[in-house]
Amino acid sequence: MTTTDYEDMPAISWFPGHMLKAEKQLADKLKLIDLVIEVADARAPDHTRNYRLGERIAHKKTLLIINKCDLANADITDKWQSCFREQDLRHVLHQRNSRAAEGRLRKAVHDAVSDAQTRLQLVGNSAYRPVRAMVIGMPNVGKSTIINKLVRKRTAETGPKPGVTRNQQWVKVNEHFELLDTPGIMIPRIESRESGLILGLLAVIRDKVLHLDHLSGYLIDRFEALGNTELLTWYGLPDFAPSHDAFLDQLAARRGFVRPGKAGDRRQACICLINDFRKGRLGRISFTTPPLR
Numbered sequence: 123m124t125t126t127d128y129e130d131m132p133a134i135s136w137f138p139g140h141m142l143k144a145e146k147q148l149a150d151k152l153k154l155i156d157l158v159i160e161v162a163d164a165r166a167p168d169h170t171r172n173y174r175l176g177e178r179i180a181h182k183k184t185l186l187i188i189n190k191c192d193l194a195n196a197d198i199t200d201k202w203q204s205c206f207r208e209q210d211l212r213h214v215l216h217q218r219n220s221r222a223a224e225g226r227l228r229k230a231v232h233d234a235v236s237d238a239q240t241r242l243q244l245v246g247n248s249a250y251r252p253v254r255a256m257v258i259g260m261p262n263v264g265k266s267t268i269i270n271k272l273v274r275k276r277t278a279e280t281g282p283k284p285g286v287t288r289n290q291q292w293v294k295v296n297e298h299f300e301l302l303d304t305p306g307i308m309i310p311r312i313e314s315r316e317s318g319l320i321l322g323l324l325a326v327i328r329d330k331v332l333h334l335d336h337l338s339g340y341l342i343d344r345f346e347a348l349g350n351t352e353l354l355t356w357y358g359l360p361d362f363a364p365s366h367d368a369f370l371d372q373l374a375a376r377r378g379f380v381r382p383g384k385a386g387d388r389r390q391a392c393i394c395l396i397n398d399f400r401k402g403r404l405g406r407i408s409f410t411t412p413p414l415r
């Protein structure tokens with residue numbers, strides 16, 4: 123199958139009017155925070171981080187959580203980990219439903235809290251106070267899942283802090299560490315057409331701004347380019363077919379998305395493919411690898 127030049131596709135319109143406002147609100151909240159816990163998706167950690175915010179949080183202690191590792195290619199995740207190590211970026215790999223990952227997460231957060239506490243003392247805060255942390259990240263990367271895991275159970279003992287709106291509360295995780303109970307949502311930035319497709323497939327941006335056939339075409343291309351045949355196995359298909367349409371026709375036939383007397387329903391095939399991918403049924407796949415040094 124020939125791959126598509128994604129930069130030739132029509133532009134994705136994704137210019138939420140509230141973008142700057144939301145960024146400013148997040149920046150204001152971050153003023154109260156000692157420790158930033160940033161969550162990114164392991165399948166494309168570079169596209170699911172917001173580098174613009176980087177400058178604002180450069181002086182804060184930061185812990186990057188590479189989440190959904192169960193859905194990413196393990197070898198590529200290793201490469202990302204080496205890359206973050208080289209950058210001296212504090213990070214931890216995580217996936218839900220894994221005790222080992224939960225243990226790693228807790229230890230990484232504990233260490234980051236200790237460091238932030240040391241820093242608090244160093245900058246001359248004489249009275250001891252707990253470290254204030256906030257989980258931030260793009261939509262759907264797993265922020266709430268992480269918060270719930272860290273908090274375990276909502277404690278009643280919460281209290282408002284200056285500058286925090288009514289519906290936000292600080293949850294005392296332990297005597298050294300408080301967490302803002304609502305996450306900071308970073309607005310995705312689409313740097314390229316390909317980035318838009320990746321963020322669309324990862325459900326970071328909404329489907330309505332994307333074309334289903336572009337999303338599914340990109341997905342098929344990535345599986346084929348990586349030599350990943352799990353998708354073929356899942357649908358019981360022999361090969362990737364010479365074109366996206368031919369592939370979708372095969373899939374439609376296989377799944378019975380065919381109306382009597384008509385060709386296969388490609389739209390339904392696209393939806394099926396994208397849903398199965400999002401549910402993790404097509405196996406592990408990573409969309410990006412770290413730049414070679």
Ligand SMILES: Nc1nc2c(ncn2[C@@H]2O[C@H](COP(=O)(O)OP(=O)(O)OP(=O)(O)O)[C@@H](O)[C@H]2O)c(=O)[nH]1
Nearest residue numbers: 189190191216217218260261262263264265266267
């Ligand atoms: N497979 C897998 N799914 C995960 C993981 N973490 C979270 N999810 C799922 O991803 C979806 C989004 O998780 P949330 O925790 O709601 O993500 P969020 O960042 O709070 O999303 P928004 O509130 O919409 O911004 C949910 O369906 C979770 O069950 C993970 O490690 N692996």
Ligand SMILES: [Mg+2]
Nearest residue numbers: 265266267305
């Ligand atoms: Mg959430």
